[in-house]
Amino acid sequence: MASIFEEVGALVAEAVAALETDGTLAPGHGVTPVIEPPRDPAHGDLATNAALALAKAAGMPPRQLASLLAMTLARAPQVERAEVAGPGFLNLVLAPAAWEAQLRAVLAAGDSYGRVPTRAAGLPVNVEYVSANPTGPMHVGHCRGAVVGDALANLLEFAGHRVTREYYVNDAGAQVDTLARSVHLRYRQALGDAIGAIPDGLYPGDYLVPVGEALAAEFGDRFRASPEAEWLPLFRGRAVAAMMDLIRADLATLGIRHDIFTSEAELHARGAPAAAEARLRAAGLVYDGTLPPPKGELMEDWEPVVLPLFRSTAFGDDVDRPIRKSDGSWTYFGADMAYHAEKAARSSALIDIWGADHSGTVKRIEAAVAALTGGEVPFDVKLVQMVRIFRGGEPVRMSKRAGNFVTLADVVEEVGPDVTRFMMLTKRPESPLDFDYVRAVEQSRENPVFYVHYAHARIRSVERRAEGLALAEAAPLDRLDEAERGLIKIMAQWPRVVEQAAAAREPHRVAFYLHDLASAFHALWNRGNDDPALRILVDDPDLASARLALARGCGHVLRAGLSIMGVTAAEELR
RNA sequence: GACCCCGUAGCUCAACCGGAUAGAGCGCCUGCCUUCUAAGCAGGGGGUUGCGUGUUCGAGUCACGCCGGGGUCGCCA
Structure with missing residues (x-):
């Protein structure tokens, strides 16, 4: 099923085509109207700039053109109201049934909601x-x-x-030759030579010790005193292979x-x-x-x-x-x-x-x-941009030259792969990022990782609880109220978020979207604290199943987003 | 000197190929726990989007010029 934006976009395109048919608008204007959710909810569910963009081609004031489009669009069953606003925007309020259909689409697609079928043609x-x-x-x-x-x-x-x-x-290049010489030193060390301090310009890190030991075990003292030309290519190859193994192991801790x-x-x-x-x-x-x-x-x-x-x-x-x-x-x-x-x-x-x-x-x-x-x-x-690492506000120093740098493995070991990955995506890449060990694992609203996990865990908790209950088979989604449809509206934006984040090559947008979605879910959930009749699992089995369907749908979108970020969705937080 | 990135609320950051009254979190103020997990929610206050000019029906967003912060500059890697 098409996303709500594609669906409404098609309606707008039809309305524009109708104007071309009756001669109001000359074809060939080349304008593709933008359909987007307005920032201000008072401006309806979706808005289009079609009339503003086409006014020049039609030779007509934008507001007049907009009212022509509004008349056509208002006849569509999905559209409850179409209003002209401001300089010529067209604000659309969709019928509740249209949003209920979106939720059914989410539930039908499951964790794949928003996923675009793989295009087989062409190169990757x-x-x-x-x-x-x-x-x-x-x-x-x-x-x-x-x-x-x-x-x-x-x-x-x-x-x-x-x-x-x-x-x-x-x-x-020169740096891998330097690496090979550093390993040769460790090789001599493994053979019992006193190597003293690692000379300037060579890599001092302990991670080269096992590489030297392995070479000593394999070749004995064959290259102990031989000219560099005899061992350099061999040592270079072994050293690079060993370093790539280290790097691959580091990446594997992040699931990469x-x-x-x-x-x-x-x-x-x-x-x-x-x-x-x-x-x-x-x-x-x-x-x-x-x-x-x-x-x-x-x-x-x-x-x-x-x-x-x-x-x-x-x-x-x-x-x-x-x-x-x-x-x-x-x-x-x-x-x-x-x-x-x-x-x-x-x-x-x-x-x-x-x-x-x-x-x-x-x-x-x-x-x-x-x-x-x-x-x-x-x-x-x-x-x-660079990452600065802190512990409770205090900078943690790193220096690759000194060999005592903060490694990726250190970070993953301390806070786990999920937190590491999520935190790295909480800012635009072109802004410097401060990563604090303490704050990264803090369980509070301030921590976006926790906040999104918490929403998902709440959904799973309700789903587990619902397993023992006799709920209606087909959820009557028309029992959902305006606030609950509000959550569907956010979920319906997911395909568009995917499309635009991919086009912009900006995966951090997924993290921000998930935070918004989680926030909307938490807000809905907390209505149940004030009024038990607004909880998900109420006595009325029809209403309970409709609200459960909403929560399930939200869970699907959260998991879809987390899977893109490479973060596991938490089943519970205890 | 040149190039790249950044400059948005007190702080940390968003803002969807340009769209309407620029939004969140933290901190501050006021409410909400015999709970479906309060590790949360609701509300309030807080802005000349560094400055200027231009393009546009419309600019935080695009162009040009300044100012400020960071990074980079090689026959390096």
Whole structure:
């Protein structure tokens, strides 16, 4: 069944078409009227700007056009009243039966209410998220991008897209060589060498100790004193594999699993950057040139050098960007460019979730994708701002260099995956987030996780209690009152929330919507505290079954939303 | 210097491709527990949406310019 917005949208479209038929309105105006719930409930259940948007095409004042539309719309059985308001808005009050039908649709669809059937045609949407460097366990800073990316992938699937969840493994370059050297030190340590303090520039974390021990057990002292060239590739491979195991285990604690891990090293091995360079050279977008000296802090060692440059300035970037270094090896950007070209070839759209510290590189990669796909594949980079972690208002320090950083595992262990995921989605990603261990587990209205769980637990409690009662089979939903229909109206917005959150790539909107829905449910529930006749399970079996159906429907929507967020719906809170 | 993000109630934040009188929570004030879980609910007070100009029937939302906070800048990763 169509959502209430689609249903009313169709009615409005019919009314507009009727005006075209009788010549009031010339066809071909290209206007799609917006149907939305008005902010002010006095403006009815739904409002449309159709007359405002079409006034120019009709050559008629908006209010006059609106009253023509109102006359047609008022004849529809779903519409109780159609009123012209303000500059030419058309406010619609729907008949109670229309809302009862919406509740029946929710109950029929169950937890799938609002889900769009998967579109089989075309390539999947690619969401790349986490992509943390394989040099250690995940820290809390990675956590937000991980949750936002995963929830976004869930949301897009719910909205009918096929989705590929992808992780780009930066297993090439200097940092993984550093990792390998750090592991070699731990390997010597495992063989009994006194290694002393970990030198500056190497990774100090204890998590490398077992990696060194495993290598010692397997290879004995074969690489103890041998030249670096003999062990570096081997140690690098083992270290990266071990780090990726750590990272996958961290992600698993949050229920996150990627479909594809793409290796930067393999990308180089199959010559992808060179292929991308050739295409861009042919298009005149890569040339050999010299960069101007960097602005900002003074760079004493800077010297002009001729390098292959990507013409990102043609796409709004400040300067052109080198794709290879003076020694001929690829820059990070050179590989990343090729990687995105490969992803674009197998995707209908690309979405990257990045930490805000990479904001400076967005333009060049957007430029590269536009250049390599001819603008055919939409590409969005969503920047996620940093997380600051607190305990009872006191900042908790983290420092990856010192090796004593707050890990993702620390957070999940302390507050659990559900709270972690929910909290990461309680703000727009582009706002910095303060995460407080104490407040995150607080059981109060102030805590949105708890608040939504509490609503669901109340519904489950009533459902359990109702199991032993003899209630009417088919709930007579016309017994519901105005306030109860108000809850249906909020539930009926769910398909639209899904559609718009998916289009905007903003999973946090689901969290906010669930909070609103839970709030409406709590309000209804509490009427029963003031007046026992307003409780759900009253003596009248017809009325009880109708109210139970309402609560059940609300439970379905709460579970649908929580499943997108990747949060378990609590059965009870004790 | 340049680029990116942010600026909305005392605080933390919303505001659905631009829509009508900008909404929640916290804190403050006033009510509601022999309960279907009061871990909650109802009501009250609180705003020049940082400033300005422009586009529009209509701007917190779009454009441009300022101001303020944060982040970034490299042949790094």
